[in-house]
Amino acid sequence: MCSIKYLYNLLVNIVDLSSFLTEKTIKKINSWEEKFNVKIIVCSPSKSRLGVFIPKRHDYHLIKINNNLNKYTFLITLIHEIAHAVIWQRYGRRVNPHGEEWKAQYKEMMLPFLNPEFLPEDVLRSLSNHMINPKASSVRDLELSMILKKYDKHKSTFISEINDGDEFYIDNAKRFVRMKKLRKNYQCKEISTGKIYRFSPLAEVKLI
Template structure:
C-alpha cells in the first residue's frame, strides 16, 4: 500500500497517511475519474470501510481528499451515524486529521496560507473555496477546461455530459446559466470546470 501511495501523494505524507489508513481499517480503492466527486466513503454490508479516490488528482488534492474521506469514517465512528455528513463533528475531525499534514515538507509554500484559511472552517469540498481551488489547479496537468467565472457573460460552454449552456449573471455566489436546448435556468458554482465554446 505504501508503494501505491507514493505514486499519488507527496513522499513525506506517505507514512502518516498509511498509518491513518491502517489505524482505521480502510480499504482504499483508487478509481478512474468521476466528474461529480473526487472521492467517497462508504461502510460496506460486511462492516468494512471503503474509501475511493480519483486516480487523476494531483498529489495535494489527492491527499486532501483521502483525509477528507477518512474524516467521515472517524466522525461517524466517534459521534454516531446520525451526524450531518459535513457538520461540526466532521469539520472538527477533518481539521484534527489534516493538521499533521499542513507542513512545508508536504505542501508548497504557495498553498499553505490558503489551506490554513480553508481549515478554519472546512467546506464539503475544497472546490467551493475559489482561491484554494485555483491554487490547487496549478498543480494539475494542463487541460482545455475553463472555470465558469472565466467565461464571458453570454458565452457558451459545454459540460462533460454534452449539454450546452449560456453564462448569465452572478447571483450571490453562483452564476445563472441557461441550457441552450431547453431554456431552463441552472445555477453553477464559479469554479466548475467546463469547456468554453468560442
C-alpha cells in the first residue's frame, strides 16, 4: 500500500468512488465521509490486508483501500474501516479496535446495505451470517471470502479447489504438492526441499 506521507500529498486527487462502488451506495458513503471527516484513498494492493484506517494526523482521518477489490468486497471493506473512524472519534484508544463497540457500529452501518438492492443473493446471505458476530477481517470468514472472490475480475484458483497430489506454484515461484487437508488448513510439501508447509484454504495457487 501507499506510504502515509505519500497519501497526504495525494489528497488533492481523491479517487472518484464511482469506479469502485455502485451508484446506489455512493451517496451514503459520501455523506459518511463528510460527517466523520474521512478521506478515502485507493492504493496498490497490500498482501496483508484489504483496507486500513489511519487516525487523524492533520484535518481528517484516512482510509486506504486496495484498488483490486470487486465492488462488493470494496463496499464491505470500506464500511468496516469507516466504523473504525466512528469508534475512534467516540473513544480514541480507550476500547479494543475490534471490540464490542466496533462490532455494534459496524453492524449498524452495514444494516441498510443488507438487502437485494445493494448485494447479490449469495453475498447477501453469507454477509448476513457474517454480521451476526463480525470478525476483525472478512478474509477470516472462509465462506464469505470464497463467495466474494467469485466477483473478482481476475478469477483465482484456491488450494481448497485442487486435489491431493496436485502440484502448484505460488507468487514467489516455489513449487509445492498438496498432500492432505488438515482441520482448517492444507498440508503441502515444497518439491525442491521436501519441507512441509501449511496453507490457508484461501491461498491462491497456479496449477503446474
